[in-house]
Amino acid sequence: MARRPAPPLPSALKAPPPRPGEGNGPLSPVEQAKEAGITVVDWVDERTSLSGAARWLMFRKVPKGTNWYYTLGSATLFAFLSQAVTGVFLAMFYRPDAAGGAYESIRHITDDVFLGQFVRGMHLWGASVMVVLVFLHMGRTFLFGAYKYPRELNWVIGVVLLILTMVMALTGYLLPFDQRAYWATIVANNITATGPLVGPYLGDFLRSGPEFTATTLSRFYAIHMLLVPGAIAALIGAHLYLVTKLGTTAPPWSKVDRRPELSETEV
């Protein structure tokens, strides 16, 4: 009886063909080390096809006249990532305890923990940097007319990102739970509660009731470290998807024809 042929060997298990000039001998340790990175990337790519997505994301045509102002969005993104990383380290030591524990944990981070003051300083100053950058980025997109068709949805997502960034700043301000944090939050909350229609409900939600209590601190902490960062990360994903899909706007002084009917044409 004729034997059936063996099933084909998966290509990952086949030896790669020798490169020109390399001969067939075994690879030296240095050559093996050089190949290792390539092999890992190839292995992942063969199973995920991620390199296509990476190419789509990173190798894009940009309009003539693209300049430094276009880096403000990426700078904001970097500020957010820095806040996320430093925030994770702060959360390892912070306690949202209104009976003195919160203040004490912040004192402990600042005075005792290795590099604690540095990481806390980065998070504190990074918050202001992110707020300034997000406004500058919004100003750039506004002045360059990037909110117009077909990028209106990205502008709207941007507006939500702006509001969420401000919510991060507001909720973070309470966490040290010193006198300044406490009273500033009382004032900010009272202002929020005077807003039209949803204002009073929003004020009650943030305070977790009609009065400022110990639960208010836990609520601010949960909003600050779970709810809003998650929402910001998801919205940045959508924002960047649209930037990649639609491309960026040419500066208003550029000679590129910006009529919408031509927007499908690759230039």
Ligand code: HEM
């Ligand atoms: C966390 C906040 C934000 C991040 C991380 C972010 C990130 C980015 C990045 C990386 C780009 C592409 C490069 C560039 O044009 O700078 C971009 C583009 C854009 N962003 Fe943002 N952004 C944020 C907030 C905002 C806000 C607040 C607005 C406006 C209200 C906005 C509106 C836009 C628009 C319209 C574009 C398209 C620009 C164009 O086509 O030229 N973004 N964003």
